[in-house]
Amino acid sequence: MRRFQSRLIDGSMSVVFAFVAVLTVILLLGIFLFLVFNAVRALQTIPLQDILLSANWNPVSYTKPVWGILALALGTLIIVLLSLLVAFPLGLLTAIYLSEIASVRSREILKPLIEMIAGVPSVVLGLLGLLFLAPILANIFQLSNGLNALTASMLVAIVTMPSIASLCEDSLSELPRGLRDASFALGAGRASTIIHVLLPAAKSGIAGAAMLGLGRAIGETMIVLMVAGNSLSVPRSLFDAVRPMTATIAIEIKEAVTGSMHWSALFVIGLILFLLTLGLNIIVDILVRRRIHT
Amino acid sequence: MKRHTPDRLFLNLCRLAAFLCVSILLAVLILLIIAGGSVITWSFLTQTWQHQAIESGGIAQAIVGSAIVGIGVVLLSFPLGLGTAIYLTEYSRENIPKRLIELAIRNLAGVPSVVIGLFGLAFFVHGLKFGSSLLAAIATLSIMTLPWIIAASVEALQSVPRKFRDSSFALGATRWQTIHRIVLPAGLQGCLTGAIISMARAMGETAPIIMVGATFYLTGFPHSLSDRFLALPYHTFILATQHAHPQAQSYAAGSALVLMMLTFLLSSVAIGIRYRIRTRKVW
Amino acid sequence: MHTPLLEAHDVKVWYGAFQALKGVTLPIQAHEITAFIGASGSGKSTFLRCFNRMVDRVPRAKAEGSILLNGEDVLGGETDVIALRRRVGMLFQNPVPFPKSIYENVAYGLRIQGMRNDRGIKLWRQRRSADDVEASEDALDQIVVKSLRDAALWDEVKHRLDASAYGLSGGQQQRLCIARAIAVKPEVLLLDEPCSELDPISTHHIEETLINLKSTYTIVIVTHNLPQARRIADATAFFHAGELVEHGSTKHLFESPQQKLTQDYVSGNFG
Numbered sequence: 001m002r003r004f005q006s007r008l009i010d011g012s013m014s015v016v017f018a019f020v021a022v023l024t025v026i027l028l029l030g031i032f033l034f035l036v037f038n039a040v041r042a043l044q045t046i047p048l049q050d051i052l053l054s055a056n057w058n059p060v061s062y063t064k065p066v067w068g069i070l071a072l073a074l075g076t077l078i079i080v081l082l083s084l085l086v087a088f089p090l091g092l093l094t095a096i097y098l099s100e101i102a103s104v105r106s107r108e109i110l111k112p113l114i115e116m117i118a119g120v121p122s123v124v125l126g127l128l129g130l131l132f133l134a135p136i137l138a139n140i141f142q143l144s145n146g147l148n149a150l151t152a153s154m155l156v157a158i159v160t161m162p163s164i165a166s167l168c169e170d171s172l173s174e175l176p177r178g179l180r181d182a183s184f185a186l187g188a189g190r191a192s193t194i195i196h197v198l199l200p201a202a203k204s205g206i207a208g209a210a211m212l213g214l215g216r217a218i219g220e221t222m223i224v225l226m227v228a229g230n231s232l233s234v235p236r237s238l239f240d241a242v243r244p245m246t247a248t249i250a251i252e253i254k255e256a257v258t259g260s261m262h263w264s265a266l267f268v269i270g271l272i273l274f275l276l277t278l279g280l281n282i283i284v285d286i287l288v289r290r291r292i293h294t
Numbered sequence: 295m296k297r298h299t300p301d302r303l304f305l306n307l308c309r310l311a312a313f314l315c316v317s318i319l320l321a322v323l324i325l326l327i328i329a330g331g332s333v334i335t336w337s338f339l340t341q342t343w344q345h346q347a348i349e350s351g352g353i354a355q356a357i358v359g360s361a362i363v364g365i366g367v368v369l370l371s372f373p374l375g376l377g378t379a380i381y382l383t384e385y386s387r388e389n390i391p392k393r394l395i396e397l398a399i400r401n402l403a404g405v406p407s408v409v410i411g412l413f414g415l416a417f418f419v420h421g422l423k424f425g426s427s428l429l430a431a432i433a434t435l436s437i438m439t440l441p442w443i444i445a446a447s448v449e450a451l452q453s454v455p456r457k458f459r460d461s462s463f464a465l466g467a468t469r470w471q472t473i474h475r476i477v478l479p480a481g482l483q484g485c486l487t488g489a490i491i492s493m494a495r496a497m498g499e500t501a502p503i504i505m506v507g508a509t510f511y512l513t514g515f516p517h518s519l520s521d522r523f524l525a526l527p528y529h530t531f532i533l534a535t536q537h538a539h540p541q542a543q544s545y546a547a548g549s550a551l552v553l554m555m556l557t558f559l560l561s562s563v564a565i566g567i568r569y570r571i572r573t574r575k576v577w
Numbered sequence: 578m579h580t581p582l583l584e585a586h587d588v589k590v591w592y593g594a595f596q597a598l599k600g601v602t603l604p605i606q607a608h609e610i611t612a613f614i615g616a617s618g619s620g621k622s623t624f625l626r627c628f629n630r631m632v633d634r635v636p637r638a639k640a641e642g643s644i645l646l647n648g649e650d651v652l653g654g655e656t657d658v659i660a661l662r663r664r665v666g667m668l669f670q671n672p673v674p675f676p677k678s679i680y681e682n683v684a685y686g687l688r689i690q691g692m693r694n695d696r697g698i699k700l701w702r703q704r705r706s707a708d709d710v711e712a713s714e715d716a717l718d719q720i721v722v723k724s725l726r727d728a729a730l731w732d733e734v735k736h737r738l739d740a741s742a743y744g745l746s747g748g749q750q751q752r753l754c755i756a757r758a759i760a761v762k763p764e765v766l767l768l769d770e771p772c773s774e775l776d777p778i779s780t781h782h783i784e785e786t787l788i789n790l791k792s793t794y795t796i797v798i799v800t801h802n803l804p805q806a807r808r809i810a811d812a813t814a815f816f817h818a819g820e821l822v823e824h825g826s827t828k829h830l831f832e833s834p835q836q837k838l839t840q841d842y843v844s845g846n847f848g
Contacts (some may be wrong), residue, residue, distance in 0.1 A: 003660065006691070010468035014385055020377035021386070025398040027437060031405065031413045038416050057326070075318075093311035101308055110312060112565050117319050120394025123527045124550045127534045128325050131543060158318055165315070171427055191304035212404075219406025221501040222527075226535055246408045250501050253412070258420060272410040277404045285397065387636065461673045461754070465629060465686040466663035473659060475689070480676055 014092040022290035035271045038272075042067070042264035051268060055234045058261040059252070069264050069272075071234045075149070075242030078235055080217040080222060082153035083160055087217075088210055090157070091164030095209075099166070099172035100180075100194055113168075118162035126226030129155045134227055143239060145229075150238040152228035155221050164213040171205025171288070172198060215280045218273065245269050324347075328555060330547025338548060342514065343524065351550050355515055359428075359508075359523035362516070366432035367439055372489045375443030377489070379485070382444075383451040384473050403441035410421040410437050411502035419506050426507040429519040434502050439492040446488020450481040483571050487564045494560035498553060500527040526553040582607035582795050583628065583765065588642035590623050590632060597623045599819040600642070605765075610787060610796045611828065612806040615816035616847065621799050624816070625767050627651070628797065629665040646765070666758035667767040671774050672750035674742035675759075679734050680710075682742050682753055683721045686761035692717055707735035707790070708845050713836070720760055727793075728756035728847045743816075748779020755786060759794065766790070768798040772805065803843060807831055815839045824831045 042051075046067050094114065098107055131156065134146025159201025175198060183193040199206065229241020230251070243251075251264050256262040341352030352431035378395070386392040414434030424430040454477050462472040500508075508528040526549050545568045581604035590598035596622045600728065613621040626632040631757075632640055644651040651661060663686070674682050684692075695715040701806050710718050721738075725731040730752040734745070742753055750773055760764060768787075772780040780802075787796055788809055800806055806813055807827060814824035823830060823839045834840045841847055 003690075005657070006468050006471065006689070010470040013470040013473075017377055017381040017385055018373055021381035021395050022391075023374060024378055024402060024440065025395055027440070028398045030400050030417070031402075031410070031437075032346060034416045034421075036410070038412075090311050091315065093308045093390050097308040099313040101305055102312070110316070113319055116561060117315065117322075117560075119494060119498070119557055120319075120322055121500070121527055121553060121557065122548075123498070123500045123531050124322070124326065124554060127543075127546055127550050128322060128329070129536055131329050131547065132325055161315070191301040195304065196442050201359050219404075219408070221408045222405070222531065225501075226531070241350040246406060246501070249408045249412065250504055253415065253505055267412060267416075270409045273406050273408050277406060278401055279399045279408075280402045286352055287399065455673075457669060457671070457673045458675060460631065460634065460669065461675070462685075462689075463634065464629060464662055464667040464669075465660075465689065465757070466659050467686075467689045468659060471689045475685070476675055 016048065018255040027102055033068075033273065035267055035274055039264055039271045040269035041259075042261055042268045045205045046244045046259065046265070050221065051265075056128055057248070059256070059265055065261070067268075069245065069248075069269060071232055072243060072245045072248050072269070074235055075224075075228070076218060076244035076246070078149045078154055078238070078242060079153050080214060082149065082238065083156035083217045084122040084210065084213055086154065086157035087160040087164055087213055091161045091209065092168050092206065094161070095168030095172060095196070098169045100198070112238055116165075117158065120159075120219060120220040123226070125155045125158060126223045129223065141239060147227050147229035147241055148239050149228060149235060149242045151226045153238075155223045155227065156217050157250055159220060159223065160216045163216055164209045164287050166223075167209035167212055167288075168202070168206050171202040171209070175201050180226075188283065204287045211280050211284045211287070215277045215284075218276055219246060221250050225250055244272055249273075271287055308431040313466040319493070323496060326547060326551050330544060330549070330551040333454075333522040333544050333548035334551060338536065339552070343529075347576075349413045352551065353524075353526065353529060355512055356524040356526045356529040357552065357556075358511070358547060360497050360527070362428060362523065363431055363503070363525060364493045365438075366428065366519075367435045367496045368489050368493045370395070370432060371436040371439045371492070372485075373444055375440050375489075376447050376485055378440075378444050379447030379451055380478075382448055382475060384469065384477065388456060399441045399444050402437070403404070403445075406501055407438065407501045408505075411433060414502055414506045426509075426522055427520045428516055428523050430506040431503045431508065431525075432519070433497045434506050435499060438502070439496050440445065442495065443485075443488050446491070448482025450488065451477060453484065454480045474485055483567055487567050487571075490560050490564040490567075492566075494557045497560075498526075498527055498557055500531055501529055504531075526556075555565070581605055582647065584645040585624075585627070586645070588624065588626065588627055588640065588644060590620075590641075591639045592635060595639040597819055598627075601821045603814055605795065605797060605822055605823055607795045608791055608793075609811040610791050610798060610809050611812045611814065612810035613797065613814050613816060613821075614797045614801075614803065614806055615842070617801075617818040618818075620819040621814075621816040622769055623819075625797060625799050626667075628765065628767055629662050629667050629687075630656070631649055631662075631667060632678075633658065633767050634665045663761050664763050665765040665767060666761065667761040668751070668754050668758055668769065670770045672747060672754050674745070674750050674753050677742065679742050679745070679753060680721055680738040680740045683724050683756045683760050684717055686757060687717060687720060690761070694718070705738075707738070710738060711735070716778060719819055721756075724756040726762040727786075727790065728752045729782060729789075730756055746779070748775050748782055751775060751779070751783060752786060755783070759790070762793065765795045765797065768796065770799055770801060773801060780805070803831075803845075817842070 007083035051067050051069055053070060054066060055070040056068045057072060058064040058066050098110060102110060129151055134151050137151050138146035166231050179197055179201060180193055184199045224244050225247045227241065228247065232243055233240045247267055253266055256266055309374045331339040338352045340354050344350045363451055411432050411434060414430060418424045418430040419426055419431045458476050462476050503525055508523050508525045512522060512524050530546045530549040533542045533549065583605035585601055588601045590597060601624055613625060615621045623632060627640055627644060632638050640652055642652060675685060725734060730749060733749060735845055742750065745753060761783050772783055784821045789798065810827045813827045813830045815822045815830065817838055823834060823836045830839065831843050834843060
């Protein structure tokens, strides 16, 4: 009897767990479906090239609302590229330090510290940007205020850097010990070993880290909301104010009437962001056959 | 030793990078204290918010709101996340469903927070009619924490040596008996670490809660999960960008500082547990 | 020769495309110690794991053939694997005590079968002395005590039954695993190189324990240690490259083996 009981429980528990696990797949699909569902109105009414290729975004105009996201997309692009330009080298070099140069003691202390940077909420960084970074940059470059793409990018770099560093460090430390030994045995110095042997060996992991950072930067909202300047014109330089796609959604969704064309258009932007990060993630997947690592 | 100079240059560059990272962290903490330290008083922490005269009010409601959200998120996503992790480490084999689930988890983790907020707005607030509420916020943020908890739990459970499971099976235990008598007790601390860190990160998220229930105007404390609420990150945001009071930004920094201290506290607990696990060295 | 307790017929095992075992037929007599010897990769551990279906735990493993335990085929599709493992116990190479107290380690196999302490005994509330536990009439207590005695461990641990099992030495931990295995009263005990990580003195203790246990159990031991096989095994089977080369009484196998391969192995020409 007891054996039957424990067998019954065992069988039921495996069903329960399988069910729970499938929930994640359902969730992802559900998000996609809901985005599409809410975006479909705009997609059916507004011609796609008007959305993607026009630089005029004015959903609340009385006379003729326009839905061009080009300026917004360019805003995202500038910030993402600029922040990655800073965050990637910083993250990679830090990862190299952690993995190859630091003593065990230093690594024990440093790794959690870097993780803590990832724990700083982006609203806090945005605030500090407002209070300190923007005025400083305004001073240096003679601007009226420091609310522009440059300021925002620097802060987004801070947010992106820990995940890049973490993934690069994993990739490097997973390389077999023998690689380093073989290189040293041939008389190469530490730097040469790192640059010519280790980095190429870990290149797919490192590329994956860059993609991950890219995705993170694309999705950043609060920092750009607070310090990127909020301008709808096409950015022409680093010092222009921009309003990336994420900020647009956050700012306007509260004012858009539920179910209206404006609402739907914002969901279109959301859908684009979703597909972008999905695509990046698939590339990372191909590059890096990693275990679940977020 | 001319040949070694470029070597040393590179190594020093790496050291510099690491140093820069630490300085950034320190700078964040120090600047925050400078900007907001002065407003942190006991009354600031315990009073409710007064719009017109913000010097006399406090952020008690925001603290409570964030706490409720944090706890609610963990209560909702920890069982689901742990369950998924158990499925992945104990039940599934290397087949297509497993890779599909892992793919879904990784992609879920990469979805921008605004997009999750959009989904929360469409699904929880309007679809399920939760309205702008604590419940909607908890549900929405749980979507974000789920992948983090799963990742941490999988790591914790995988670190339980396979030989424990083998010994348990060899004694005639069923899979579920092995899981709840051997694997879970051994791996639980690691899973909890993941839950605590996820809670800290969820409490710091602003964008999703802007869209599903956080507010700046509230008298008293929320009475039920269907009420709107104040939260520290949103409070910080509004004070920093939209409040007319000349001192607003200092108070924003004060709220941010409290948020950071809470985050810091939680992270330290998690790191402490992790350290204890590592030095336990029992297996 | 009585009817053997276990009879393996033409057992084959594949790991994916690789065939680890190529048709082994072997009888195992009851209340004897049978040793499986052979070089690494010879298939002896794989064969051992067929007896309690632990081979199922290896991904992509497939087993064919039959192993009869008292007439029932262990490898059959309808076999209740859980019940089988309670009749055929196993010990592994490195001692694997659970992260629990010594008492709870031994009691584990019984608890999963639903056995509980009598209501008067609340293990987490009372600190019971060794004498209390010894004199106790609770069924679970009695089995724990007897198992620890039979494994020659009782005297060493009776004063710290509540302590973590990890406080024990390697040899003690392995004896704890023996106690844990015999607590469920199996018919057969399988041991996969149980002494390979132990020092000679602990090894000696374990060998003595096994010799004492064979009157109650049937023991099959995989070992790399040829002198050990000579010391304790009644029958020996020699494996090579997935095949059973020769088997018979230990004396005959070592002193007058019939196959050259066996001769080479037992005289240390390869290994």
